[in-house]
Amino acid sequence: MGFKRVWSTTGVVALTGALLLTSAQTASADYVRDKQWVLDVFAMKDTWSETQGQGVIVAVVDSGVDGSHPDLTGQVLGGKDFTGGGNAQEDKIGHGTKMASIIAGHGHGAGNSSGVIGLAPKAKILPLRTLQTRDDNNSDETWGAAVRYAVDHGAKVINLSIANDGGKTLSAGREAIAYAEDHDVVVVAGSGNDGSSRVSEPAALPGVLSVGAVDKHANVWEDSNSGKGLALTAPGVDIVGANPTMSNGYGVGSGTSDATAFVSAAAALVRAKYPDLTAGQIINRLIKSASFLGHKGLKAPDEEYGYGIIRPRQAVTMDIPAGPKENPLGQLKSSNSTSGKESEETGTSVQAEKKKSSSSDILVIAGGIAAAVVVVGVLFAVIRSRRNGGNGGRGFGGGVSPQGAGYPPQHPTYPPAQQPYPNSVPNQGYPTPPQHSNPYTQQPPNQGQ
Template sequence: MSLKRVWSATGVVALTGALLLTAAPVASADAVRDAQWPLMVYDAEKVWETSRGEGVTVAVVDTGVDATHPDLTGQVLPGKDFTGSDPHEDSDGHGTGMASLIAGHGHGTNNSAGVMGLAPESKILPVRVDAGGEMDAKTWPQGVRYAVDQGAEVINLSFNDANSYPGSDGAEAIAYAQEHDVVVVAGTGNDAGTVNYPAALPGVVAVTALDENLNPWSNSNTGEGVTLSAPGVNIPVADSTMPNGYGTASGTSDATAYVSAIAALVRSEYPDLTAGQVINRLIKSASFLHHEGKEAPDDELGYGIARPGSALTMDISKGPEEGPLASAASPNSSSDSSISEDEAAKKAKKNEKPSSSGVLVVGFAAAIVVVITIVLVILRSRRNRGGPGSGGPGGGNPPPGAGYPPQPPTGHQPYSHQDYPASPGVSQQYPNPYGQPPRQGQ
């Protein structure tokens, strides 16, 4: 397998500390809400005065979404399961967690308990493409196309697939979504490397994670191609696989879900904007905040930290319908990446069509060059008469192109899929999100 979910195993455990595994449901949920630091950072209550994501459908292409979780009841649409089961079944918990960060509405008195999503009135379209480590590069592209055909306006992709390079089924599915005016958001990855696919594809909003101090999370994949950053460390999520229904997570998955939620807020408030113009608003409203000296796009933060309040209220021109990322290509995303600069220049020159006057000038210049060359050859032959040949040591010119070999095509190194170990139901910390052994039998 070459796919990875982009959350960290540090959080696939039940919330502990103030929240005990044996605590009563209401008490547990209150502790969960208190731990949702991104809502405080974003001043969510004020954001919701402008938009709550009403009328927008966000597709969560993932492990399924538990529609019976108390924080998601009524928010989850029928959806589809491409693994042959039920899209509302989630034996892993990841998809439910992402859905809760986007459209969770909490529960209890005044919905003051449990996980509250950043776009609590948006709807979730569950697209199950992973039944616990069984997702492959042929399955999720079908899910993306399905989501588009079902009217999703935002698609959340909280996974990596090294095989979704340009020209692949995954890349074509994302292009299909973009052609149908859908905002596609994906996590950059959690192994401190470069931006992974599908986040690295042109037009995709590639998201890195921030800690509680809004500093870059050290495990985020970074580099050219990062679009935005968002909270992604120690995030409370709904997780029906946990004994109390909640867990904590760290990774670009969670940051991706928050940016998807912000996109939903904007699409709800500005229904006339295209997907590209929504992305333009997300980018133009982002800020580096306390990170002084940064220049956009930054390798770690992209165009800055996503800010829902500013995205909704700033005076930002619509911009072109295709948006700022339409022609942007992150590393290795160009199908012509194997063409050397020399070859590219030759191709460009070949495609040029000189004017008739230009042809005359070129012809005249060529004639002059020929005459000068003949004169130089005669003079050189006189100087070298009786001397070593021009092909001897130190003589002659290198063959055309010597020293400028074509650049080798960029490799797409696949990596094996590693699942997170089954949660033991007690607090554990895993220092490396991808250093864990796969589940037994996989």
């Protein structure tokens, strides 16, 4: 069946951080809200006056989502379990619940002022459980089936806070992502937590919005995978979220999982604000509104920052032309496509994979045919030569040069969107690096094209 381990992109760091928060003597719901530094640096109160993600379903393909958590009540749909355990709202790890809270948590208590509030608090979560424990094989067949289910049940954004162990996504996973892209769904995935210079799959696949992690100073997290094909970066360090496995219901951790959830939430905000835009145009807005936030001399796409760090408020308020309907990051093609140019256009379709895997067989067969033709030709020439008294006759030449499936870059070049940015905006009370004040408040030039 080709099973392959696919890990969540939060990792052990999340567990360590969760234990630290749980052991704090002053830990409380209000303390949890105070830990959400992202809300301030993204000026979310201003953003929510524009949109809160209402009407958008975000699928969380993960360890399940605990819909009974006080910060998620009423936000979580029925979903489906793909592990055989039967309940998509059972989360034994806490990972999926944390992602859901980052996306659509609404807090609790008076005025919902306590607990975790997500960037898109009125979006709905579709929980799709594909693993029960951290030791489970989250195979391509399993999460691929969940992606298809999400598409068929109205999800407009799919959060994949997962990354494989360095291998390639199998056909079941690629087909599922191609299906999602073909049905106007934004697919978001984490780049991985290995500190590698290579973006992990499925994030690295064409059309997928791949996400790396940065800290509150807008610096890349040391364990965030980077490299060609990275699309965006988002907060992923010291992130608090709901976690039903902790005694107080919350945990703190770092990882590209968290960054992925923030981008999924931002996508939900934009989809709610601009319901007529295609998935590709939503991605375009997220890219065009991103910023390098004071990191000078970078050119988009940068291998560590992609097209920049997301800015949800600018993504919903900037004057950005809709642009082409197509996904600026490319698109996977399904093997069911009738296009004869799949392998040349995408380089990642199943049909192209089959051509590649069978190319050696084609060469062997072609070589055999060529050899047979040569032998027949030689015999014919010898016979004719003898008949003509040894005079040279007209001979044969033969050979087959089949062309293998070409694989272009997975993420087509996109027009650069960033320039060096000013650093003269005062901070908002968060620690800042020596070279500039709070980077998240800086305003780059209008990037609408």
